[in-house]
Amino acid sequence: MTYILFCIGLVALFLGGEYLVRGASNIARHFNLSPMVIGLTIVGFGTSAPELLVSVQAALAGQPAIAIGNVLGSNIANILLILGTSAVIAALMIPLRKVWRDLGIMIVATAALWVMLLDGVISRVDGVILLLGLAVFMVMAFVLGKEEPDLDAAPPAKMSISIAQTLGGLVVLVIGARLLVDSATIIAQSFGVSEAVIALTVVAVGTSLPELATSVIAAFRKQTEIAVGNVIGSNIFNILSILGITALITPIPADPRFASTDMPWVAGTAVVLVLFAVLLKGIPRLAGVALLAVYAGYVGLMMA
Template structure:
């Protein structure tokens, strides 16, 4: 137990150090390439911080734990919206007037509806996974072609290129390793209390693998880079389904637990719809909205744990 607690502490430190480095490098790289910070948040930051989810889902599928593989992805998407943006907004309100965000929001929403369909199917086979991955490549190609900043000229970068890339890769490495330590410790503690794999996947593993997004979005909000904070969550939610779930299914087809299909996926979809409405209909995510997000997430987790006998 003492070792598991140490893993938790070290993991948290690495997460926030990594988040600081990743945001600093990503913002500077966006300026150098003349790309919008939103696009960098959607791709480099959003997909990069989803690497823990990819590793966990692949491991879970190979070891015959599909509930953890699917619960990790679905739970992470819900946590990205309610927990991560909620916490970031409570710390510092996030402006929502971001050019070009409408397209990516509706892509994220479409992916959430598609996941609902996968839940009704009850499984993700190799053919479906391949189609999802091809769709992701198409989206990335289109986003890259339309993701230039309004100013076509290269903007002055505050850091040399090698330092920008160093911050990004070192930040990602710290985030991934920190998340792995935290998930290892938390999962071991949870299993000792008899918590089911589905609940572990939807809560502890999902939150743990989403901590890179949390650290990155909080740092971005504090530095007033709302495009990075929001783009990170949108990009991660798209990649979690069309990247992670598709690659997992291509390598090892997975089944979807009826409970996850009937409750957790619809909840993820509802959170996605709520986020779209708020981002398009308000000028910023206020502390009040952030607090509401956190309250909803706390209620969701409390409900999940009540479903585990003896907990």
């Protein structure tokens, strides 16, 4: 039965991702927002919903390793696994002039989290700081994300249909992720895998599957700005929103291993994404293969 639920969750993720990308693209056109901004905000926040649910539930249940490990592992998976897979499907373009601020915010948020983890707890004050950073990011994204309408393009679907597609896709994504995380955790526990490793790998990948489904579908539809924006936005939301909200509800004790072992991976993958944007203006297919190989090595180290 566990394996059946796993398969049902996987199907739900990709169906939800298809409708989310379609609806979000139409919303962007209605408001003359670039697909990158929609990927950074609506899609990025929506696909981070599973991480939020898991982290809050874990913190309240006295499982801080899962609350923090879920976010760190998801950010690593977003860049190595999700962008790697998407780039293999279709080489990704990263328009630096549109995302340099967002990449900068991602780097600053990552550095701030690393500092917060050094004292062994993400406090309520830390949570307030993270949420203030989220507010600044959202204002910047929408104020600076307007673009001229394309008068030659076909008119988008009605706003009501676009909103229904987006919300429906998000609901299906969250349900699918929940089924996958629960079933995959049971499977991992049956093999004697520790809580921290489950959080950094099984739970992190499970809650990142909405991002994977959304970015892969966007890559197939040649909407690479949404694929890239989804990952950058999700990484920002994971730190500023998810850990901010969770810490505001209850301070989160942090195992020393997160600052010493896992944050270097989180920071390193963020820097690699910035280097791709600056030096290559995107992620070619061969680089996508390399990202996937690095992720396989990371999971191997975690499981060793």
